[in-house]
Amino acid sequence: MTETNYDVVSVGGGPAGLCAAMYSGRGMLKTLVIERGLTGGELLNTDVIEDYPGFESVKGPELAQKMTDHALKFGAELVTDTVKSIEKREDGDFDIETELGKTYRAPTVILTAGGTPRKLDVPGEKEYAGRGVSYCAVCDGAFFKGEVLAVVGGGDAAVEEADYLTRYAEKVYIIHRRDELRASQIIQKRAFANPKIEVIWNKVVAEVHGEPKGVAHLTREDTQTGDTSRLDVGGVFIFIGFTPNSGLVKGHYEHDAGGYIITDSNMMTSISGLFAAGDLRVQLVRQITTAVGDATTAAIAVEKYLAEKRDKELEAVAST
Numbered sequence: 001m002t003e004t005n006y007d008v009v010s011v012g013g014g015p016a017g018l019c020a021a022m023y024s025g026r027g028m029l030k031t032l033v034i035e036r037g038l039t040g041g042e043l044l045n046t047d048v049i050e051d052y053p054g055f056e057s058v059k060g061p062e063l064a065q066k067m068t069d070h071a072l073k074f075g076a077e078l079v080t081d082t083v084k085s086i087e088k089r090e091d092g093d094f095d096i097e098t099e100l101g102k103t104y105r106a107p108t109v110i111l112t113a114g115g116t117p118r119k120l121d122v123p124g125e126k127e128y129a130g131r132g133v134s135y136c137a138v139c140d141g142a143f144f145k146g147e148v149l150a151v152v153g154g155g156d157a158a159v160e161e162a163d164y165l166t167r168y169a170e171k172v173y174i175i176h177r178r179d180e181l182r183a184s185q186i187i188q189k190r191a192f193a194n195p196k197i198e199v200i201w202n203k204v205v206a207e208v209h210g211e212p213k214g215v216a217h218l219t220r221e222d223t224q225t226g227d228t229s230r231l232d233v234g235g236v237f238i239f240i241g242f243t244p245n246s247g248l249v250k251g252h253y254e255h256d257a258g259g260y261i262i263t264d265s266n267m268m269t270s271i272s273g274l275f276a277a278g279d280l281r282v283q284l285v286r287q288i289t290t291a292v293g294d295a296t297t298a299a300i301a302v303e304k305y306l307a308e309k310r311d312k313e314l315e316a317v318a319s320t
């Protein structure tokens with residue numbers, strides 16, 4: 001069955017999707033959020049947030065609940081389902097197909113499906129996530145003042161984040177599986193000039209160990225000899241890639257080499273009527289504030305897009 005009674009559908013119910021829905025609902029647009037799990041996105045994986053204005057310290061799940069309630073208060077509807085595909089039809093509307101076999105048809109879509117940091121997939125990583133295992137230096141660095149930390153990875157993100165973490169940490173080891181970094185020369189130069197950074201070459205993390213309060217040490221494995229050794233650290237930051245959930249869109253749309261969606265300044269993608277906001281969009285930094293900022297712009301741009309579309313339809317009727 002196809003449901004056609006929405007002006008806008010947010011695909012994903014993280015901070016971006018919920019914020020967009022709050023604005024669209026408040027702007028009296030018929031709004032739907034389709035979320036595959038519990039609403040809140042990455043907020044649900046975050047213990048304490050200290051960098052969202054107005055909240056000096058707030059638990060991730062608590063902020064997720066507040067954002068959900070706020071969107072629902074202004075009339076947004078929420079369904080729990082997984083979107084399989086988003087496709088633009090010849091008449092200009094979008095068909096959004098879900099795993100439960102439903103099709104939602106709407107003139108605009110805001111894609112807010114976020115992305116997933118790549119995991120090491122080693123013992124202890126999941127167990128200590130949020131208790132010393134982190135995928136975001138800007139988010140969690142301040143919790144590690146005076147500690148010894150490890151950063152895993154060798155690309156721009158890993159080396160830049162290691163440099164950033166030295167603001168708080170006493171020492172930062174970069175653990176890299178090869179004998180040279182992939183990061184650009186300028187970023188490497190800055191890291192090598194930083195006395196708090198030491199690179200550990202040709203090693204991978206084989207296990208994360210901890211105690212009740214969090215990470216205590218790592219087992220590292222030599223990629224050439226297979227020898228293992230212990231490294232005492234208070235936290236490990238993993239930067240081995242991030243996969244944006246942008247593959248739901250059928251048809252060609254502009255994206256960068258990493259699959260991040262390119263938009264204009266109104267958050268519209270290269271497909272007219274399809275907007276993108278939050279972590280899956282090309283941008284400098286991925287935070288809650290940037291996700292809701294994008295979403296605000298997208299929701300207001302959707303209103304303008306729909307108003308212009310209606311004007312054109314009225315003009316076409318008047319001219320016949």
Ligand SMILES: Cc1cc2nc3c(=O)[nH]c(=O)nc-3n(C[C@H](O)[C@H](O)[C@H](O)COP(=O)(O)OP(=O)(O)OC[C@H]3O[C@@H](n4cnc5c(N)ncnc54)[C@H](O)[C@@H]3O)c2cc1C
Nearest residue numbers: 012014015016036041042083113114139278279286287288
């Ligand atoms: C561990 C961790 C800690 C962090 N800490 C902080 C912090 O302290 N401060 C800060 O500002 N930022 C922090 N961040 C970053 C912040 O959480 C993200 O930038 C923000 O959540 C992005 O919001 P989003 O809505 O774009 O994406 P997400 O939060 O990823 O939400 C996307 C949503 O889309 C849903 N979805 C995906 N695919 C589908 C589909 N096919 N169908 C239906 N639903 C789908 C997902 O289930 C998810 O709920 C942290 C990130 C991580 C990973």
